[in-house]
Amino acid sequence: MAQFEEVSKKSELHPKPVGMVQQYGTAGFRTHADHLDHVMFRMGLLAALRSRNTKATIGVMVTASHNPEEDNGVKLIDPMGEMLTPVWEVYATRLVNAEQDHLLTVLEDVIEKESIDLTQEAHVFVGKDTRSSSARLSEAVLDGVTALRGHSKDYGLVTTPQLHYMVCCCNTRGEYGQASVEGYYRKLLQAFAELTKHVPNRTDDQKCLLVDGANGIGALKLREMVPRLQGELLVSLFCDGTSGKLNHQCGADFVKVQQKSPKGIDMKAGDRCCSFDGDGDRIVYYYSDAEGHFHLLDGDKIATLISTFLKELLTQAGLDLKMAVVQTAYANGSSTRYLQDTMKLIVKCTKTGVKHLHHVAQEFDIGVYFEANGHGTVLFSKVLEEKIRRLCKDSDGERRRVATLLKNSVDLINQTVGDAISDMLLIEAILAIRGMTVQQWDAIYTDLPNRQLKVKVSDRRVIETTDAERKTVSPAGLQEAIDGLVEKHRQGRSFVRPSGTEDVVRVYAEAETQESADALAHEVSLVVYRLAGGVGGEPKPL
Numbered sequence: 001m002a003q004f005e006e007v008s009k010k011s012e013l014h015p016k017p018v019g020m021v022q023q024y025g026t027a028g029f030r031t032h033a034d035h036l037d038h039v040m041f042r043m044g045l046l047a048a049l050r051s052r053n054t055k056a057t058i059g060v061m062v063t064a065s066h067n068p069e070e071d072n073g074v075k076l077i078d079p080m081g082e083m084l085t086p087v088w089e090v091y092a093t094r095l096v097n098a099e100q101d102h103l104l105t106v107l108e109d110v111i112e113k114e115s116i117d118l119t120q121e122a123h124v125f126v127g128k129d130t131r132s133s134s135a136r137l138s139e140a141v142l143d144g145v146t147a148l149r150g151h152s153k154d155y156g157l158v159t160t161p162q163l164h165y166m167v168c169c170c171n172t173r174g175e176y177g178q179a180s181v182e183g184y185y186r187k188l189l190q191a192f193a194e195l196t197k198h199v200p201n202r203t204d205d206q207k208c209l210l211v212d213g214a215n216g217i218g219a220l221k222l223r224e225m226v227p228r229l230q231g232e233l234l235v236s237l238f239c240d241g242t243s244g245k246l247n248h249q250c251g252a253d254f255v256k257v258q259q260k261s262p263k264g265i266d267m268k269a270g271d272r273c274c275s276f277d278g279d280g281d282r283i284v285y286y287y288s289d290a291e292g293h294f295h296l297l298d299g300d301k302i303a304t305l306i307s308t309f310l311k312e313l314l315t316q317a318g319l320d321l322k323m324a325v326v327q328t329a330y331a332n333g334s335s336t337r338y339l340q341d342t343m344k345l346i347v348k349c350t351k352t353g354v355k356h357l358h359h360v361a362q363e364f365d366i367g368v369y370f371e372a373n374g375h376g377t378v379l380f381s382k383v384l385e386e387k388i389r390r391l392c393k394d395s396d397g398e399r400r401r402v403a404t405l406l407k408n409s410v411d412l413i414n415q416t417v418g419d420a421i422s423d424m425l426l427i428e429a430i431l432a433i434r435g436m437t438v439q440q441w442d443a444i445y446t447d448l449p450n451r452q453l454k455v456k457v458s459d460r461r462v463i464e465t466t467d468a469e470r471k472t473v474s475p476a477g478l479q480e481a482i483d484g485l486v487e488k489h490r491q492g493r494s495f496v497r498p499s500g501t502e503d504v505v506r507v508y509a510e511a512e513t514q515e516s517a518d519a520l521a522h523e524v525s526l527v528v529y530r531l532a533g534g535v536g537g538e539p540k541p542l
């Protein structure tokens, strides 16, 4: 077709290596940066189609999040700032894997299936992280958009959640905020200032926070905000990208998996610290005690702090609405028990991957969702937002104060996706309002010791799961074997699942003591190795 001449011509500049196959996984396409040029160009094409299909602006973020600097990746953002809808993930995979001479056929197929009108305008926002490959790869995305006569706006260096925010602002015609980095700063800074302005007598020590920026984009953006925090939060920024390598021995993933502080942070006993990941959508907190023991406050502890705070405000405001916390199987058993039994909250469990959590959280008036690794946010129903707005206007005294706190919490939270900067400001505001130290927050419940291991198998797809990934249905005998091992450990729990981002099977175990959790994880990994076709020598004992 004549209208695709430009696509044909431009795609020759972004050729696909013959035989290369990639999958739109939990977090889009993600692999070594050298294998992504054609993927980026084609995602530019797909974004231009998705924009015409939804009659809205679509986002394309170039990042590989917490992966090493040498990797890169790309995710598409749908109109309300949410993750790309699953049907289009399938199109994305097809388009990226089409051999060069098949590209137009696959493109036409999507156009036909979705009845896309090519005369419509297309609008695409593009953003990138600080990786050295991101500049050239985002150029390839822009090339793809232009080849299909789409309009693009290049936001340059932004965090993933900032781009989600821009897309949502644009498609709600400014109702969610102004679609610029400045608009994002202003919205968050104002809400934070409002939340903290009546908190009395905080010492500088209480306002101090050490932040590990993972040597990434989150550090750059936070640095721009710090002078505008009006002394309500005193940030010391480490791993700010000026010398260290992205995600190398730092960042939220390193801290969570290694259960230790990042290299290069100058922390003293009791200091409140947090780590962002490489694209600024995850956060975990931690501190070390006087004996030098490291204490991690992960996504579960964050969800607990936020949901407890919001539930209290709802009760005080006299709003009787449906609230839930959404977790995955990785949530620590202690957190689930605390939320259900002590807080009397509804707790839901979904498959790994924030899009699953987001979806379930949408069913409630307040849906707090966090993965244990620190990726999460809070969703508010339109009904609730309206009730809060009305209460702010029509009530007075204590009820009005509480309603205003709720309103500013809503404004501070990035509802489109997990956001390290927004989550951090909310957590800091809650700690300030409640006059709580990081140690008191940590003491809300005690985590069960746990361990994560990876097992290499020849084909991880042989592992099939059910019950939100908490049980396996194949290979035969695996679940029975896991059940048998779990029984031997007090407070034992274990599950296995194929990773969506790495070529491994992940093993999780928790139990009453660290020794017991370590042993259970090891025993289960041996069973996986035996029954699921392990490769590369048996997993070694711990």
Ligand code: NG1
Pocket: 026, 027, 065, 330, 352, 353, 354, 371, 373, 375, 498, 499, 500, 501, 502, 506
């Ligand atoms: P996989 O590789 O599917 O376990 C990991 C994280 C997810 C999610 C994705 C996307 C764990 C155990 N898994 O997925 O929670 O964050 O990466 O980045 O943390």
Ligand code: ZN
Pocket: 065, 066, 160, 277, 278, 279, 280, 281, 282
């Ligand atoms: Zn991330």
